[in-house]
Amino acid sequence: MNKKKELFVLLPAIPFLLFIPFIWRLSMGNFTLPGEYSYYYLSLLTRFGIPSLQYHFVYWLLSIASTSFLALLFYRIVKVHTTSALTRITATLFFVFTPITLYLSMSVSPYLLALILLFFGLNLIESRYPYASILPFLGLLFFDWLTFLSSVIIVVGYFSYVGKKRVVNIIPLVVFFAALFFFLHFFLQFPFVIEKTHPASLLVGLFSSFGSTHGLGIFMTLLSIIGLALSWQSKMKFLPVYICTTLLLVLFLFAGEPALYFLNPIIVGFASYAYVSLWRREWALSLIRTLTLATLAYGVLFSGLASITQKVQSDPTQDILASVEWLHNHPFYSDAVVLSHPQKGFWLESDGVRRAYVDYLADDTKQDVTRKIFESRDFKKTSALLEENDITLLWIDGEMRNGQVWNEGDEGLLFLLNSGVFLKVYNKEGIEVWKVR
Amino acid sequence: MFFTTMKKREVVIIGLLFIAVFLLRIYFAFKNPHFSYDSYFDFRIIEHIAETGKLLTFDHLAYGGRPVIVLPLFYYLLGLLAWLFPLQLVLKVAPQLFLSFIPVIVFLIVGKITNESNAAFFSALLSVFVPVIFVDTLYSLSPITLAIPLLFFILFIFLHIEKETSVLFFVLVITALSLIHPSGIILLIAFLGYLLVSMIETLKLEKAEVELIFFSIFVFLWLMFIFYKRAFLFHGLALLQQNIPQEIVSRYFTHISFTGALVQIGLLPFFGGVFAIYKYLFNIKNKSLYMYISLAISVTLLLWFRLIQPSLGFIFLSVCLCILSGPAYVFLIRYFKKTRISHFAPFFTLVIWLLIIPLMVIPTLYLAAQKGSLSPPVYDAMIWLQTHTPEDSVVLAAPHEGHALAALSDRKTVIDDYFLLITDAEERLNDVTRAFTTPFATEAAKLFGKYDVDYVLFSKEAKAAYSITYLAYKNEDCMNEVYNQNGVVIFNTRCRIKIT
Numbered sequence: 001m002n003k004k005k006e007l008f009v010l011l012p013a014i015p016f017l018l019f020i021p022f023i024w025r026l027s028m029g030n031f032t033l034p035g036e037y038s039y040y041y042l043s044l045l046t047r048f049g050i051p052s053l054q055y056h057f058v059y060w061l062l063s064i065a066s067t068s069f070l071a072l073l074f075y076r077i078v079k080v081h082t083t084s085a086l087t088r089i090t091a092t093l094f095f096v097f098t099p100i101t102l103y104l105s106m107s108v109s110p111y112l113l114a115l116i117l118l119f120f121g122l123n124l125i126e127s128r129y130p131y132a133s134i135l136p137f138l139g140l141l142f143f144d145w146l147t148f149l150s151s152v153i154i155v156v157g158y159f160s161y162v163g164k165k166r167v168v169n170i171i172p173l174v175v176f177f178a179a180l181f182f183f184l185h186f187f188l189q190f191p192f193v194i195e196k197t198h199p200a201s202l203l204v205g206l207f208s209s210f211g212s213t214h215g216l217g218i219f220m221t222l223l224s225i226i227g228l229a230l231s232w233q234s235k236m237k238f239l240p241v242y243i244c245t246t247l248l249l250v251l252f253l254f255a256g257e258p259a260l261y262f263l264n265p266i267i268v269g270f271a272s273y274a275y276v277s278l279w280r281r282e283w284a285l286s287l288i289r290t291l292t293l294a295t296l297a298y299g300v301l302f303s304g305l306a307s308i309t310q311k312v313q314s315d316p317t318q319d320i321l322a323s324v325e326w327l328h329n330h331p332f333y334s335d336a337v338v339l340s341h342p343q344k345g346f347w348l349e350s351d352g353v354r355r356a357y358v359d360y361l362a363d364d365t366k367q368d369v370t371r372k373i374f375e376s377r378d379f380k381k382t383s384a385l386l387e388e389n390d391i392t393l394l395w396i397d398g399e400m401r402n403g404q405v406w407n408e409g410d411e412g413l414l415f416l417l418n419s420g421v422f423l424k425v426y427n428k429e430g431i432e433v434w435k436v437r
Numbered sequence: 438m439f440f441t442t443m444k445k446r447e448v449v450i451i452g453l454l455f456i457a458v459f460l461l462r463i464y465f466a467f468k469n470p471h472f473s474y475d476s477y478f479d480f481r482i483i484e485h486i487a488e489t490g491k492l493l494t495f496d497h498l499a500y501g502g503r504p505v506i507v508l509p510l511f512y513y514l515l516g517l518l519a520w521l522f523p524l525q526l527v528l529k530v531a532p533q534l535f536l537s538f539i540p541v542i543v544f545l546i547v548g549k550i551t552n553e554s555n556a557a558f559f560s561a562l563l564s565v566f567v568p569v570i571f572v573d574t575l576y577s578l579s580p581i582t583l584a585i586p587l588l589f590f591i592l593f594i595f596l597h598i599e600k601e602t603s604v605l606f607f608v609l610v611i612t613a614l615s616l617i618h619p620s621g622i623i624l625l626i627a628f629l630g631y632l633l634v635s636m637i638e639t640l641k642l643e644k645a646e647v648e649l650i651f652f653s654i655f656v657f658l659w660l661m662f663i664f665y666k667r668a669f670l671f672h673g674l675a676l677l678q679q680n681i682p683q684e685i686v687s688r689y690f691t692h693i694s695f696t697g698a699l700v701q702i703g704l705l706p707f708f709g710g711v712f713a714i715y716k717y718l719f720n721i722k723n724k725s726l727y728m729y730i731s732l733a734i735s736v737t738l739l740l741w742f743r744l745i746q747p748s749l750g751f752i753f754l755s756v757c758l759c760i761l762s763g764p765a766y767v768f769l770i771r772y773f774k775k776t777r778i779s780h781f782a783p784f785f786t787l788v789i790w791l792l793i794i795p796l797m798v799i800p801t802l803y804l805a806a807q808k809g810s811l812s813p814p815v816y817d818a819m820i821w822l823q824t825h826t827p828e829d830s831v832v833l834a835a836p837h838e839g840h841a842l843a844a845l846s847d848r849k850t851v852i853d854d855y856f857l858l859i860t861d862a863e864e865r866l867n868d869v870t871r872a873f874t875t876p877f878a879t880e881a882a883k884l885f886g887k888y889d890v891d892y893v894l895f896s897k898e899a900k901a902a903y904s905i906t907y908l909a910y911k912n913e914d915c916m917n918e919v920y921n922q923n924g925v926v927i928f929n930t931r932c933r934i935k936i937t
Binding site: 209210218219222283284285287288289291292295296298299302306310403 | 598604605608643644645648649651652655656658659662663666669670860
């Protein structure tokens with residue numbers, strides 16, 4: 001297959017795959033972006049006058065376009081290193097259908113931009129103007145330290161893998177970039193956060209099949225282990241890739257899930273290598289070949305579909321954002337401090353007003369106060385805590401009532417809400433806002 | 438196709454053995470009209486399929502309502518049979534029929550490995566009278582009754598991969614096993630162990646073998662992720678222990694001792710199997726035996742690390758050891774013939790065969806005669822609950838009685854021993870234990886209030902489980918004895934304290 005035909009396959013296939021969750025969520029009547037962190041970043045955009053409570057489908061479409069571009073940049077990198085069209089197409093489609101890429105296409109995330117800059121830089125290294133790659137790499141300095149460190153690992157690893165430069169030669173450049181990074185972040189306070197979904201364990205955080213939103217697909221990982229084993233024959237050539245993988249895994253262990261965004265392309269690389277090798281390998285049993293390859297493809301597809309299902313059905317709903325809009329437009333409550341579950345924090349602040357008492361970034365003290373208020377059935381204690389922390393409103397939805405915070409109708413704070421000492425000021429579609437009388 | 442190499446005499450013998458085993462099992466199975474306590478979980482699923490044609494995915498009775506995740510094939514198979522035959526007959530006969538295939542499969546495997554029909558018949562006979570297989574599955578309705586023969590049938594097919602048709606059989610059976618019981622993971626571990634042992638012993642593996650092993654791994658994992666996706670999301674890796682509270686896990690294993698294991702497996706398979714493992718792992722290279730050796734080692738390790746229920750582990754281990762006893766038998770007979778007293782060889786052979794009677798047959802039949810299922814007094818009490826209590830009543834009983842209670846009395850239960858997707862399993866278990874053992878009526882009333890308990894079923898089994906002879910607070914006004922027959926008492930709880 002020539003390269004034009006490849007693009008003829010990939011150019012419609014990539015956006016088509018990325019549009020599946022969009023259409024699905026839209027068909028459910030939900031026009032909001034799924035997840036929580038997108039709303040944190042959208043709230044930052046309000047500083048530039050960009051509306052954050054409306055036009056979510058526009059942001060989503062922009063994310064789909066950006067992710068499609070990212071996938072094409074990934075394809076171009078793969079193209080440089082393999083002559084096989086099958087490998088290129090497999091790798092690109094695998095990349096698009098990983099839970100991580102799908103997540104990026106459904107959210108507003110700086111990590112998507114960081115990955116685009118990184119891949120663009122790597123593309124330029126292979127172009128006629130390799131020094132132009134410095135520009136996108138300079139852009140990476142404006143992101144968080146995890147992005148910077150992961151990018152350094154990948155860029156150094158890439159240089160070593162392609163043999164363009166010896167690692168020692170690029171160390172001064174890395175040191176210069178690191179100095180620039182610290183200088184920039186010392187003077188400019190970038191409000192980036194390192195996304196964490198607080199998984200129950202490391203393995204749960206690592207794999208999307210175990211519940212992580214940022215996790216790797218279990219079949220993709222399984223395939224990548226096979227790919228790694230197959231690549232062992234040329235272990236010296238792949239040594240920089242092995243080191244990169246190990247370092248990114250260490251980063252994931254100690255820093256958090258976003259390191260997986262940067263590990264994902266390497267995992268996809270090994271996985272597609274394994275898949276194509278299994279495809280081309282001479283099999284003794286042709287039936288088993290067909291079935292094995294089909295099972296593996298279904299496995300990859302299943303991880304992607306499971307991840308899509310999980311995200312498409314996740315909150316927020318239109319009603320949640322409507323309650324935020326109500327708060328935003330209210331003459332008295334627009335900047336009142338609101339207490340809710342930490343998961344709701346970014347949604348409550350999506351209009352750019354810092355009103356949530358707790359969110360995923362809240363410290364332990366705030367989390368502890370929240371827990372005490374939710375558990376308490378003592379009005380004096382509860383009102384003292386609310387007053388001490390300037391909390392005016394309580395925001396409660398069905399999910400909180402059904403297991404997220406309480407299991408029974410009169411448990412903890414719900415008992416106080418039923419007793420009449422609080423006033424319900426908003427009640428629509430299971431979302432309630434309460435105020436102390 | 439697998440029987441083409443068998444002589445007519447062998448086919449007749451193994452056919453007769455199958456019929457004899459089936460009749461023996463059926464005889465014991467019908468001695469008691471009820472099933473084991475945990476089988477009532479499977480009973481309800483099969484009954485639901487027979488009635489509605491659909492799998493039970495949400496149980497409105499257990500824990501006051503909880504989702505159910507099971508692999509469907511076994512239940513659909515029995516549900517389908519229940520459309521053709523009476524349900525009770527299907528439930529009694531089908532599991533015994535499936536289990537009766539074990540000796541046949543053992544015969545075929547050992548026959549293929551040793552080319553000695555005597556050894557094959559010896560192993561098959563041992564597998565009939567393994568106490569843990571014969572006794573523990575007598576009143577069972579678990580999918581494991583089909584999973585065990587299927588798993589070993591897969592290993593048998595694996596010995597014939599040179600045949601074109603066996604590949605198709607392998608694919609079908611491995612897929613079926615993956616849709617019947619998660620114990621297929623034992624097979625995967627054994628496959629990986631086989632690859633490892635073969636590598637260590639520097640034996641050349643057939644390309645087809647490796648392909649089949651990897652296919653099995655992928656297909657099993659894929660199906661597990663499809664069916665248990667929700668449980669994976671809910672429990673993460675804790676799913677491997679099925680969310681069983683630590684207290685119950687420890688209870689399973691506290692009763693296990695070396696002597697206990699010997700009794701469960703039987704002396705002859707144990708010593709025969711261990712001897713074969715030693716001989717063929719360290720002295721003689723035999724690739725076809727490594728699969729069974731690695732399976733035996735894998736199951737032992739799983740038992741050691743408490744990752745498998747002891748009875749299930751012992752069942753797999755004992756079948757493996759029975760298979761390995763075949764080559765051990767051949768080795769011993771040949772060895773004896775080489776000694777100076779070789780003229781006693783027929784006598785020696787006879788002694789080995791006769792040993793089966795005191796060491797296997799008698800203990801197994803004795804244990805089978807003693808084996809109990811759901812006791813008639815408990816059955817009567819549960820039926821009484823169905824006819825004499827309001828439909829929305831909640832009944833508190835010991836965890837192991839939960840499934841039977843839901844199935845027979847059709848009333849809501851507080852707990853049973855299926856803990857998947859239960860968020861507060863440990864808490865409930867502790868609460869139920871306290872409800873039976875607390876000396877304080879107020880504490881009991883609080884617990885009754887917490888779980889809306891209307892009735893308490895107090896049986897002999899509950900007395901034994903909690904080491905008590907009576908409920909300490911039974912004389913308080915709050916407890917009204919409404920049923921007392923044959924050692925089973927039912928109380929109506931008149932007081933409940935709701936913490937507000």
